[in-house]
Amino acid sequence: MNAAHSPSARTGAHLLVDALIANGVTRAFGVPGESYLDVLDALSDTEVDFVVCRQEGGAAMMAEASGKLTGRPGICFVTRGPGATNASAGVHIAQQDSTPMILFVGQISRSMRGREAFQEVDYRAVFGTLAKWAVEIDEAARIPEIIARAFRVAMQGRPGPVVIALPEDVLSEYADVPDAPPVEPAETWPGLTDMMRLQKLLWEAERPIMIVGGTRWNPKAVAALVRFAERCDLPVAVSFRRQMLFPADHPCYAGDVGLGINPKLVGRLKEADLVIVAGGRLGEVPSQGYSLFPIPDPGVPFVHVHAEADELGRVYQPTLAINASNAAFAAALEGVQPPHVVPWDDWREAVRDDYLAWTEEPPANPGAVQMATLVRYLRALPDDTTICNGAGNFATWVHRFHRFRAYGTQLAPTSGSMGYGFPAAVAAKRAHPERTVVAVCGDGDFLMTGQEFATAVQYGIPVIAVVIDNGMYGTIRMHQEREFPTRVYGTALKNPDFAAYARAFGGFGVTVETDAEFTPALEAALAAGLPAVVHVKLDPEAITPTMTLSALREKALADRSVG
Structure with a gap:
């Protein structure tokens, strides 16, 4: 037939x-x-x-x-x-x-x-x-x-x-063909010898540190990782835009190894006498432009754990290469014990103190809206709040001052793709309607995919977009001021009224021009039960947490005059 x-x-x-x-x-x-x-x-x-x-x-x-x-x-x-x-x-x-x-x-x-x-x-x-x-x-x-x-x-x-x-x-x-059976990915488990060598390297160390990144994690694996860090009193940093992989309020948390990294964390990583990279590739951004460690020999006992064998030794030649998926590796960590006397208690405390000082003493930025204060307001939201962002200098404040406290609460592109934050927020809220979901977006960033606000309205997905409006492509302007000071071209933006934009689609919109207005605006957006835009007007001078546009320009001109 x-x-x-x-x-x-x-x-x-x-x-x-x-x-x-x-x-x-x-x-x-x-x-x-x-x-x-x-x-x-x-x-x-x-x-x-x-x-x-x-x-x-x-x-x-x-x-x-x-x-x-x-x-x-x-x-x-x-x-x-x-x-x-x-x-x-x-x-x-x-x-x-x-x-x-x-x-x-x-x-x-x-x-x-x-x-x-x-x-x-x-x-x-x-x-x-x-x-x-x-x-x-x-x-x-x-x-x-x-x-x-x-x-x-x-x-x-x-x-x-x-x-x-x-x-x-x-x-x-x-x-007329049968269905294939459902697919479950194979877990690659580390060998017992690998874990014994890891323990030996740990016992020989005095200043160890771990960098966690990549994918194929889950809540159970993160919990096992936290237990390992507690047992070994081990400082743990996270790779670029992987902050949800370790709770920031934990005493072992060391900060993120990404853009705008804490300079003291860079120093600690270079001082370490054992570096364990679990899950991440240690690509251009976390490696600080491949300058954090020498290539191909990192110059320090170096453990690299990755689910893809081809990633092991691609750039850095590890002392110990462990081909394992992150969930399997985390489970195997239960068998790794610290030395009888841990010699690095002071080291872990010092690394943690560096992180706290970096995130608790924000420098003021120009203008009536303080970005660090705004981001710290987001900390008051529930622990399972999902924070999403795309690309732009605004995200530097999010990564530095927000504290991700649970797995699955961060959606951000390591590829640095603009326009990601709002669509990601729509997907997150659709998956977990009971959670608060906030997309922190730049003005140029938001308008790359801002039409998806209509999708949120159509399906009744009450996400909140905090749109940081400084009237320019800020990251490119920053680089332009550094490379071509006083020659500004092609980076200015003429923006709409973003709050009115939200209302035009049938959502909620509110504008913020001072610090005092942000919390009431955020609370109103949450209470509205609609897709919402909180339009934050930021002084264009506030280009990074530590630099203004004018200061950047003056430094670039001074460097050229010396040269």
């Missing part, structure tokens, strides 16, 4: 949707397109929450944020051509942030390939170096196989994005 007439045959679209449901997918994000109408029709018969977005970049960022929060692939559907290229920003974030994600792209029919048909794109070529795997499905019968492999590729080893092109005629084609 022909598969098209078999009672048990299903269309490619139904095979695809059934495979997603079998793998626990309950939510997807996307922008509809005629190239995958069959999938939309198949989804309509299910309870999958398909969140319709306003632009594919925002949809892909929501899916990436979902992958960060759950450890399972975030799912995004977009149409061919411009839909796919719009979504590429989210794919790039997922790649650099090691986030599991699957982007499904509608594609032209197989019979039209190679003619540059309407919106035809070779997705293997376009996404081949941007995604962990890019593939086009050629026949409906292979859908269960390819979807199962996609989940595994996205989650195993170093997680990342998978891009799957779906030709229109494959989605309508019938096939």
Whole structure:
């Protein structure tokens, strides 16, 4: 009997949707397109929450944020051509942030390939170096196989994005094939010998420090990590935008190794006689432009733990390389014991004191709104509040002065992608409606994906965007003042009334021009029960916690006159 007439045959679209449901997918994000109408029709018969977005970049960022929060692939559907290229920003974030994600792209029919048909794109070529795997499905019968492999590729080893092109005629084609079993990623466990060597290195140390980063963590693994740090009285720093991996109010917490790092923490890392990097890659930002340790020999006993074997020794040659996923490594830490007499109590206390001094004594910035004070107000929110941000100098205050106290409460792109914060907040609030979710955004940052405010209103997702408005692309202006002082060009912004913008969509909007106005504004936004914008007007001089634009310009001019 022909598969098209078999009672048990299903269309490619139904095979695809059934495979997603079998793998626990309950939510997807996307922008509809005629190239995958069959999938939309198949989804309509299910309870999958398909969140319709306003632009594919925002949809892909929501899916990436979902992958960060759950450890399972975030799912995004977009149409061919411009839909796919719009979504590429989210794919790039997922790649650099090691986030599991699957982007499904509608594609032209197989019979039209190679003619540059309407919106035809070779997705293997376009996404081949941007995604962990890019593939086009050629026949409906292979859908269960390819979807199962996609989940595994996205989650195993170093997680990342998978891009799957779906030709229109494959989605309508019938096939009589069984479903693949649900996929669970393999955990790579450290060997007993590895853990014994780690303990030996720890016992030989006098000034050890740990840097935690990467993905494939979960609440249980973070709890095991905290117990290990307590048992060993070990100072623990977190990698760039991975502050949720260790509670900031814990006496072992040392701060974040990212942009705007505490100079004293840099000094402590260089003084350390044992460095343990767990989960992170120690890329350009946490390594401070690859200047924190020598390459390839770090010059210090160096332990690197990573789920992807190829990452071990890629830049820094470790004394001990441990190929293990973070959850498995954290579980194995239960067997690592401190020396009978811990010789580094004073060291851990000194590192902690450095962090407290760095975050409790904020320097004043120009203007009536003090950014450090604003961020410290956010500390009063519940411990499970999720704070999201995109890219821009405003985020330096968030990373320095906010205290992340629980796993799953930070969504921020290590790739430095603007526009991420608000879509991430929408995804976080959709996943956990009982939690408070705040996106701290720059003015240029917010307007890159600000149209997703309409998505929040459409679905009644009461997220709060704190939009920091200084009338410019601040980070670029900062670099411009440093490299081309007095020659300001291409960085100024003419902004709307962001509070009115929110109200125009049917949300809540309020403007803040002084410190005293922020807390009442935030409380009003929380009480409104609507998507909200708190529009904060910041003095343009306040470019970083420690520098003004004028001082930066004067320093750059002075350096040139000396040169």
